[in-house]
Amino acid sequence: MTNIFAHRGASGHYPENTMLAFTKAIEAGADGIELDVQMTKDGRIVVIHDEALDRTTTLKGFVKDTAYEKIRTASAAGKWKDSFKGVRVPLLSDVLRLAEKADFLINIELKNSIFRYEGMEEEVIKKVRFYGLEKRIIFSSFNHESMALCHTLAPDIERAVLTMDVIHQPERYAAAIPASGYHPKLGTPAVSAEAVKHLAKNQVALRPFTVNRPEDMKWLIKAGADAFFTDYPEQAVSVREECGK
Template identity: 90%
Template sequence: MTTIFAHRGASGDYPENTMLAFTKAIEAGADGIELDVQMTKDGRIVVIHDETLDRTTSLKGFVKDTAYEKIRTADAAGKWKDSFKGVRIPLLSDVLRFAERADFLINIELKNSVFRYEGMEEEVIKKVRYYGLEQRVIFSSFNHESLALCHALAPEIERAVLTMDVLYRPERYLASIPASGYHPKLGTPAVSAEVIKHLAKHQAALRPFTVNRPEDMKQLIKAGADAFFTDYPKLALSIKEECCN
C-alpha cells in the first residue's frame, strides 16, 4: 500500500512548512508529512525550505544569519498572505510535539547542502529522541555525507537519499551510506516500475517527489511505489482509495 506524504504539509492549499499546513494534511488523512529544517544564527532548528527568508516570509536575509527571536516574528504566509496572514515559522520541536500526540510519519529533510550547519544532525537527533519518535522519522538529504553521519549518530532512525540524478545500481549506493530509502525527482528514469521492483528485492523503498498530477499518482500506486510526496494529500488519498477499490 503506497504511503502518502504531504510535501511541506498540505502546501498546495496552505502556507508551506507551517503548523497549519501540517495540521490540515493530517486532518485530510495523510500517512505522513515532509518538512525541511535549517539552523538559525543562535543554533535553533526551524522549519523552512529555503536558506533565505525572502520567498516565504515577511523578512529578508539568510536563516543562518538571523536569530530565532527575530524569525519568530515573521509572517510565514508567503504567497498566501491575503488568505492566511499571521502564520509563523515553527520550530522543529513544535512539529514533533504535535506528532507526539498523533500517529503519523515525519520525513525530516536536512537542508545542509548549501550551508553545512555544524551540529545540525546532533541537534535534530536529540529532539527526535526527546519526543520518542525514532521509529516514525525518516531523515533525508541531498547531502549524503550528512546521512552517513546520521547513521553513525543514530542508526535506529531511517535514512533516505535525495537526488535529482539517476543512480547506477542504487541499492549498492544506498548500502554504502547506509540508507534504505531512495527519493528521486519525479520525471527522471529513476522513477519506474522496474526500479520499484528492483529496490523492493533489496529491502529499499522508492519514494519520488513531488507528485501532483493525478495520472502520476495512479501510475505510482499501481506500480507499487512504497510512497510519494505530494502538495495535495487530499487528492492523493482519494486516488489511492479509487485505485484500491
Template identity: 65%
Template sequence: MTKIFAHRGASGQYPENTMLAFEKGIEAGADGIELDVQLTKDGRIVVIHDERLDRTTSLKGFVKDTVYNVIKTANAAAGYDQTYRDIKVPLLEDVLLWADKKDFLINIELKNSVIRYEGMEEKVLEAVKRFNIEERIILSTFNHESLALCARLAPHIERAALTSDVLYQADQYITSIPASGYHPKLNSPGTADEVLKKMRNSSIKVRPYTVNRPEDMKRLFEAGADGIFTDFPAKALALLKNK
C-alpha cells in the same frame, strides 16, 4: 499500500512548512508529513525550505544570519492573502510537540547540502530523542555524508537518500551509506518507474517526490511505490482509494 506524505504539509493549498499545512495534511488522511529544517544564527532548528527567508516569509536574508527571535516575528505566508497573516515559521520542536500524541510518520529533510550547518545532525537527533518518537522518523538529505553521520549517531532511525538525478547501481550505493530509503525526483515520466523496477528485489523503500499530477500518482501506485511526496495529499488519497 503506498504511503502518502504531505510534502511541506498540504502545501498545494496552504502556506508550506507551517503548522496549518501540517495539520491540514493529517486531517486529509496522509500517512505522514515531510518538512525541511535549517539552523538560525543562534542555533535553533527552524522549519523552512529555502536557505533565504525571502520567498516564503515577510523577512529578507539568510536563515543562518538571522536569530530566531527575529524569525518568529515574520509572516510565514508570504504570497498569500490576508487570511494567513498570523502564520509563523515553526521550530522543529513545535511540530514534534504537536505530533507527539498522534500517530503518523515524519520525514525530516536536513537542508545541509548548500550550507553545511555545523552540528545540525546532533541537534535534530537530540530533539527527536527528547520526544521519544524515533520509530516514526525518517531522516533524508541530498548530503549523503550527513546521512552517513546520522547512521553512526543513531543507527536505529530510518534514513533515506534524496537525489535529483538517476543513480548508478542505486541499491548498492544506498546500502553503502547505509540507508534504507531512496527518494528520487520525479523528473520525466518513467524515471521513478525504472527505479521501482530495479529496486523491486531489494529491501530499500522507494518514495518519489514531488508527485502532483493524477496520472503520475496512479502510475506509481500501480508500480508499487512504497510512498510518494505530494503537495495535494487529499487528491492522492482519493485516487488511492479508487485504485
C-alpha cells in the same frame, strides 16, 4: 499500501512548512508529512525550505544569520500573503510535539547542502529522541555525507538518499551510506515501475517527489511504490481509495 507524504504539509492549498499546512495534511488523511530544517544564528532548528527568508516570510537575509526571536515575529504566509493571518515559521520541536498527539510519519529533510550547519544532525537527533519518535522518522538530504553521519549518530533512525540525478545501482549506493530509502525526482529515469520492483527486491523503499498529477499517483500506487511526496494529500488519498489500495 503506498504511503502518502504531504510535501511541506498540504502546501498546494496552505502556506508551506507551517503548522497549519501540517495539521491540514493529517486531517486530509496523509500518512505522513515532509518538512525541511535549517539552523538559525542562535542554533535553533527551524522548519523552512529556503536558506534565505525572502520567499516564504516577510523578512530578508539568511536563516543562518538571523536569530529565532526575530524569525518568529515574521509572517510565513509566503505567496498566500493576506489570505492566511498569523502563520509563523515553526520550530522542529513544535512539529514533534504535534506528532506526540497523533500517529503520523515525518520525513525530515536536512537542508545542509549549501550551508553545512555544523552540529545540526546532533540537534535534530536530540529532539527526535526527546519526543520518542525514532520509529516514525525518516531523515533525508541531498548531502549524503550528512546521512552517513546520521547513521553513525543514530543508526536506529531511518535514512534516505535524496537526489535529482539518476544513480547507477541505487541499491548499492544506498547500502554504502547506509540508507534504506531512495527519494528521486519524478520525471527522471530513476522513477519507473521497474525501479519500484528492483528496489523492493533489494529492500530499498522508492519514494519519488513531487507527485501532483492524479495519473502519476495512480501508476505509482499500482506499481507498489512504498510512498510518494505530494503537495495535494487530499487528492492523493482520494486517488488511492479509487485504486482500492
